[in-house]
Amino acid sequence: MELISALPEDVARDCLIRISYQNFPAVSSVSKAWNTEIQSPEFRRRRTAANQTQKILVAVQSRVDSDDKRRTGLLVKAATNPVYQLSVLEPKTGNWSELPPAPEFPNGLPMFCRIAGVGYDLVVIGGWDPESWKASNSVFIYNFLSATWRRGADMPGGPRTFFACASDNDRTVYVAGGHDDEKNALKSVLAYDVARDAWAALPDMSRERDECKAIVRGGRLCIIGGYCTEMQGRFEKSSEEFDAATCQWSPVEEEFLDAGTCPRTCVDGGDDELFICRDGEVVVLKRDTWQTVVKVPEEIRNVSYMEAREGALLLIGSSGFGQPHMGFLLDLKSSNWAKLSSPENYTGHVQFGCLLEI
Structure with missing residues (x-):
C-alpha cells in the first residue's frame, strides 16, 4: 500500500x-x-538525520487558576496549595501547552515527582501522592506518538523522595539517591529500561546523596552534590560517575563544585562544559575551573530550572516567593538575555523538567 x-x-x-x-x-x-x-x-x-526533530521542554509546574489570581492579586494561593500539571514549552516558538493528566492523578501530579524523556516517551516517576501525601513508587509513561498514557512497572526498593533522575535519551532512566520515609539519605541507584518495562539495581554510590543531581554525559552517569543523613541540607561539593560499560563507579571527586550549593540547576552544556546558577549568577565549568558567565536578571533571580540548548541556556524562575515564574533565554555567544512570553496560566512554580527531542 x-x-x-x-x-x-x-x-x-x-x-x-x-x-x-x-x-x-x-x-x-x-x-x-x-x-x-x-x-x-x-x-x-x-x-533526526533531516534535522526535523523538535525540542520541547516538559515541566512539572504548579497550576495557576486565573479566577483565584484575579481575586487575590497574588500567586500565593497557588504557591501554598499547589496542584501540579505537565506544561510543555516550545523554546523555538515560545508556545505553551498542557499535557492530559496521568491516570490515577486526574486532579494533579504527585508533588516532587520526577520526569525524564526517552525517545517519544515521557516517564513520570514517584512523588508524594496528592491524596495521602505518602511517597509513591508509581511510574506512568506518556507517548507523544499516540498521545496516550500507560502504566509502567513500579519503582522498586521502598519509598524514595527527592531523588536524582536523568535519562540517556535512548531507553534508560536512572534514579539515584534521595531519602526514605525516615529522612535517611540513600546511596542506592536504579535503572529503568523503558522498552522492557523493567527495573534493575545498579551498584551503590560511595556515599548517601539526598537532593543530588544526575546528568548523563559522554555515556556516563554523573551524580553531583547532595548531602548525607547527618548533614541535612548542607550540600557537599563532590561528584562521582558510573560507567555502564564496566558497571563501576569512579573515585569520588571531592572538589567538583567550587562551593557547597544545591545542584538542582546544574546542566550539561556540551563541549565538556557544565553550567549552574549560584548566588544570582550563571557560572560554567571550563577546563576544571568554574567561571562567571553573567548575572541572572532580577525577574528570575530565584531560578527553579535551567536547561541547555543549541548555544543557549533556558532559565525559568521568579523574583521571589509567590511571584510569577517566567522564562529567559541566554545567548551564550553574546551573553544577551531574551525574555520569553509567559501566558498567565503558565506562570506557576516549575518544580522539575526535562528537554525532549521528538
Whole structure:
C-alpha cells in the first residue's frame, strides 16, 4: 500500500518526517501504513538525520487558576496549595501547552515527582501522592506518538523522595539517591529500561546523596552534590560517575563544585562544559575551573530550572516567593538575555523538567 497516492515512497516519507509532533496522533490514525511508518525506529532516525526533530521542554509546574489570581492579586494561593500539571514549552516558538493528566492523578501530579524523556516517551516517576501525601513508587509513561498514557512497572526498593533522575535519551532512566520515609539519605541507584518495562539495581554510590543531581554525559552517569543523613541540607561539593560499560563507579571527586550549593540547576552544556546558577549568577565549568558567565536578571533571580540548548541556556524562575515564574533565554555567544512570553496560566512554580527531542 502506498504511503501517499501517486508519490514515490522516499518522497512520501520525506513529507511525513516534517509533521509537527502535535500532529502525530492524528496522522497515525489516517491509515495502518502511516501508523506503521510513524511507529518505526527508522522514522525517528530519518527525522533526526533531516534535522526535523523538535525540542520541547516538559515541566512539572504548579497550576495557576486565573479566577483565584484575579481575586487575590497574588500567586500565593497557588504557591501554598499547589496542584501540579505537565506544561510543555516550545523554546523555538515560545508556545505553551498542557499535557492530559496521568491516570490515577486526574486532579494533579504527585508533588516532587520526577520526569525524564526517552525517545517519544515521557516517564513520570514517584512523588508524594496528592491524596495521602505518602511517597509513591508509581511510574506512568506518556507517548507523544499516540498521545496516550500507560502504566509502567513500579519503582522498586521502598519509598524514595527527592531523588536524582536523568535519562540517556535512548531507553534508560536512572534514579539515584534521595531519602526514605525516615529522612535517611540513600546511596542506592536504579535503572529503568523503558522498552522492557523493567527495573534493575545498579551498584551503590560511595556515599548517601539526598537532593543530588544526575546528568548523563559522554555515556556516563554523573551524580553531583547532595548531602548525607547527618548533614541535612548542607550540600557537599563532590561528584562521582558510573560507567555502564564496566558497571563501576569512579573515585569520588571531592572538589567538583567550587562551593557547597544545591545542584538542582546544574546542566550539561556540551563541549565538556557544565553550567549552574549560584548566588544570582550563571557560572560554567571550563577546563576544571568554574567561571562567571553573567548575572541572572532580577525577574528570575530565584531560578527553579535551567536547561541547555543549541548555544543557549533556558532559565525559568521568579523574583521571589509567590511571584510569577517566567522564562529567559541566554545567548551564550553574546551573553544577551531574551525574555520569553509567559501566558498567565503558565506562570506557576516549575518544580522539575526535562528537554525532549521528538
